[in-house]
Amino acid sequence: MCTACTGSACCSCDGTGKYRRGASSGPVEIKIATWTANTDQIALLQSFVDEFAEKEGIEIQAQFESIDFGEYNTKLSLELQGSEAPDVFWVLETSAPAFIQSGLLAELDEALAEYNPDDFSAKAMELWQKDGKTYAVPFSTSPFFILYNADLFAAAGIATPEELAAEGNWNWDTFREASKAVKDATGVWGYQTVDGGGYDVRILHNLCPIIRSYGGDAWTSDGQILINTPESVAAVQLFHDMVYVDGSVVPPGDQSNFFAGAAAMTAAQVSRVSNLAEADFAWGVAPMPAGPMGDVPIIGQAGIGAYSKGDNVEIAKKLVAYMTSESCVARMAGIWPPARKSVLESPDFLASQPLLTEEQMDAAVGSSIETGRVLPSHVMYPQIEVESRIVWDRLWTPNADVQAVLDGVADVYAKYIN
Amino acid sequence: MPDNRSKLARGEAITGYLFILPQMLGFLILVLVPLVMVFVYSFESRNLLFGNMGFAGLENYKTLVEDDLFFMTLKNTIIFSLGVVPLNLVLSLALALYLGANAAGAKIVRSVIFLPVITSGVAWAIVFKYLFQGGDAGPINYLLSFVGVEGPNWLHEKGWAMFAVVISRVLKNLGMNVLIFMGAVMNLPQDVLEAGRIDGATKPVLFWKIKLPLLMPSILMVTIVTVIGSMRVFDTIKLMTDGGPEGSTMVLVYYIYHQAFKTFNIGYASSVAVVLFMIVLLLTIIQWSLRKRASYYED
Numbered sequence: 001m002c003t004a005c006t007g008s009a010c011c012s013c014d015g016t017g018k019y020r021r022g023a024s025s026g027p028v029e030i031k032i033a034t035w036t037a038n039t040d041q042i043a044l045l046q047s048f049v050d051e052f053a054e055k056e057g058i059e060i061q062a063q064f065e066s067i068d069f070g071e072y073n074t075k076l077s078l079e080l081q082g083s084e085a086p087d088v089f090w091v092l093e094t095s096a097p098a099f100i101q102s103g104l105l106a107e108l109d110e111a112l113a114e115y116n117p118d119d120f121s122a123k124a125m126e127l128w129q130k131d132g133k134t135y136a137v138p139f140s141t142s143p144f145f146i147l148y149n150a151d152l153f154a155a156a157g158i159a160t161p162e163e164l165a166a167e168g169n170w171n172w173d174t175f176r177e178a179s180k181a182v183k184d185a186t187g188v189w190g191y192q193t194v195d196g197g198g199y200d201v202r203i204l205h206n207l208c209p210i211i212r213s214y215g216g217d218a219w220t221s222d223g224q225i226l227i228n229t230p231e232s233v234a235a236v237q238l239f240h241d242m243v244y245v246d247g248s249v250v251p252p253g254d255q256s257n258f259f260a261g262a263a264a265m266t267a268a269q270v271s272r273v274s275n276l277a278e279a280d281f282a283w284g285v286a287p288m289p290a291g292p293m294g295d296v297p298i299i300g301q302a303g304i305g306a307y308s309k310g311d312n313v314e315i316a317k318k319l320v321a322y323m324t325s326e327s328c329v330a331r332m333a334g335i336w337p338p339a340r341k342s343v344l345e346s347p348d349f350l351a352s353q354p355l356l357t358e359e360q361m362d363a364a365v366g367s368s369i370e371t372g373r374v375l376p377s378h379v380m381y382p383q384i385e386v387e388s389r390i391v392w393d394r395l396w397t398p399n400a401d402v403q404a405v406l407d408g409v410a411d412v413y414a415k416y417i418n
Numbered sequence: 419m420p421d422n423r424s425k426l427a428r429g430e431a432i433t434g435y436l437f438i439l440p441q442m443l444g445f446l447i448l449v450l451v452p453l454v455m456v457f458v459y460s461f462e463s464r465n466l467l468f469g470n471m472g473f474a475g476l477e478n479y480k481t482l483v484e485d486d487l488f489f490m491t492l493k494n495t496i497i498f499s500l501g502v503v504p505l506n507l508v509l510s511l512a513l514a515l516y517l518g519a520n521a522a523g524a525k526i527v528r529s530v531i532f533l534p535v536i537t538s539g540v541a542w543a544i545v546f547k548y549l550f551q552g553g554d555a556g557p558i559n560y561l562l563s564f565v566g567v568e569g570p571n572w573l574h575e576k577g578w579a580m581f582a583v584v585i586s587r588v589l590k591n592l593g594m595n596v597l598i599f600m601g602a603v604m605n606l607p608q609d610v611l612e613a614g615r616i617d618g619a620t621k622p623v624l625f626w627k628i629k630l631p632l633l634m635p636s637i638l639m640v641t642i643v644t645v646i647g648s649m650r651v652f653d654t655i656k657l658m659t660d661g662g663p664e665g666s667t668m669v670l671v672y673y674i675y676h677q678a679f680k681t682f683n684i685g686y687a688s689s690v691a692v693v694l695f696m697i698v699l700l701l702t703i704i705q706w707s708l709r710k711r712a713s714y715y716e717d
Contacts, residue, residue, distance in 0.1 A: 073679075073680070074679040074680065077466045077467055077679070077682060078466065078679070080467075081466060081469070098467055098682070099467065101468075102465075102467035102468050103468075104467060199574075200660065200662065251552060251553060251571070251574075252552070252571065252574040253550075253551055253552035253553070253556075253571045253572070253573050253574040254551055254552060254553055254555045255548070255551060255555065256555060382680055382681040382682060383681045383683075385680075386676055386680050386681055387487070389662070390487075390662075390664050390665040390668075391664075393574075393662050393663040393664040393665070394664055396574055396663065397575070
């Protein structure tokens with residue numbers, strides 16, 4: 001057990017259970033790397049640091065570093081090799097296996113023991129553990145759902161996704177019909193892919209919900225490659241037809257944006273809902289459409305971990321444990337749905353996002369956390385992503401042979417996964 | 419006396435060295451050391467996440483020889499350079515000749531041409547990405563529709579993407595080369611040109627037989643700089659196409675970036691960087707030796 005220093009002394013733990021006083025007095029400096037630049041979100045995280053410092057009886061000077069999402073891994077990995085390494089940092093789900101294997105993440109189980117670790121959903125923790133040890137904690141386990149522009153649906157004179165879901169008639173076929181009907185009636189795009197990145201950086205976020213609900217997948221944890229199975233091909237063909245036959249999806253290269261009113265639907269997570277706070281159109285939410293195998297939404301996870309080689313590693317580990325405690329995640333739940341069962345099952349969770357009603361939160365977020373799955377992961381994911389992207393690009397032409405393209409993608413996957 | 423003279427010479431030498439010291443320190447720390455490190459890393463199995471995993475000998479170079487993506491990016495780099503360099507040289511020389519002759523509106527054209535040079539490369543690429551949007555959303559396609567042409571999805575179709583990137587790059591850097599050529603054009607010896615005119619040389623003859631040979635040292639210098647610049651293109655690719663579609667705009671520097679910072683493979687990225695260095699060095703030596711042969715009027 002570390003003994004906290006008093007006053008404003010600079011402390012760090014030497015691993016023997018005692019905090020070590022630094023050469024100079026002053027607060028402990030903790031650098032925290034994130035990919036959010038939202039001031040409200042940073043203020044919330046800062047309040048957790050302040051509470052933790054008070055609890056431990058030490059003074060902490062937190063420095064938040066907001067790195068652009070697209071460059072997050074690049075900059076973080078460089079910093080971790082230099083003298084500017086963050087003590088605590090967010091981890092992208094796709095990089096989790098590589099970061100864990102590299103040894104850059106400190107083991108957290110001892111620090112987590114104080115905050116009821118059994119409360120974490122075992123399914124949600126899978127990605128962040130190795131050989132029974134925990135290396136990061138998912139602070140966000142956030143399913144994707146459909147956001148829609150109700151004004152455009154009214155203008156087209158068709159039922160909204162929410163109404164179709166209530167009728168039990170919300171599936172990829174009715175989704176496709178709705179998208180085309182809006183485009184034909186209003187001239188506005190029917191659907192924008194997630195963050196507009198569905199053709200490149202978000203390709204699996206875009207296609208996996210369709211693929212999985214058709215019974216396919218990219219690859220499985222036991223190394224089976226399913227991206228070119230008949231089920232996967234049928235799912236990708238559906239999306240391809242929406243883009244090139246129906247012409248109802250914002251196509252590659254077009255920057256039309258749902259949040260600016262330039263598309264009738266998009267796939268999003270609860271953290272994006274705040275973008276609609278001042279929207280000049282009526283909007284609603286619905287679960288992801290179902291396929292022959294049911295509704296299989298994608299859950300996007302983000303973890304938080306402590307740098308294993310940092311000067312303040314013991315404080316950083318305890319801080320991570322505190323920031324993912326029940327008390328903290330309950331306050332983050334409206335932005336980042338947590339992996340803690342006690343919070344997910346509490347009535348407060350459904351009321352945690354002020355822009356969504358409890359019914360909407362339950363239908364689009366709460367129930368999807370149960371049915372959803374994270375994207376497939378692999379320690380070689382960065383290589384797989386870079387190389388498969390070149391093959392995926394062949395899909396985005398009107399006459400693309402979907403089966404041939406997916407066979408090519410499967411070859412790239414096989415090169416690394418097998 | 420000799421002692422005083424040698425003291426004076428030594429003092430002057432020390433003063434001279436002190437003047438170049440900041441530049442030399444900058445060169446050593448920021449250029450030479452990283453360059454040596456890249457050579458060293460290229461023989462290591464080094465990963466950005468896992469650190470140095472040991473001496474790899476020629477393993478990275480062996481991988482490079484067997485890497486289809488490397489050869490694809492090398493081909494793309496050559497295509498990009500073949501697009502950028504001649505287009506840039508011809509346009510900048512033509513503009514310099516036009517502007518150097520104090521033609522109508524020269525001052526305005528001169529300012530407009532130079533504006534992109536002082537514009538941020540990032541802002542420039544973002545604007546061109548917007549201009550080259552596909553479908554009706556893109557301003558270029560919108561203009562083309564007035565003449566009955568349906569524009570392509572510029573940045574998402576193979577071939578067109580490289581074309582769009584080349585155009586963006588040429589327009590961005592045109593002003594600097596125009597400025598260099600204008601300096602050369604304005605310093606052309608008027609007596610030689612006058613003699614040519616008196617001897618009955620027509621304008622084309624005057625250009626091909628007198629002006630062009632006299633401008634050759636500047637042309638070669640600009641060629642070297644433009645070739646090296648085109649081999650090092652990064653921001654335009656990163657922001658406009660991200661190397662796509664199908665890797666058709668993935669050039670060597672961007673491939674190095676991908677290997678080093680996307681897949682964390684620093685060792686292999688260093689070996690590609692060494693090959694790029696060798697290519698640029700070789701091209702520079704060739705062009706420099708050509709300078710002696712092609713520059714009739716250079717001492």
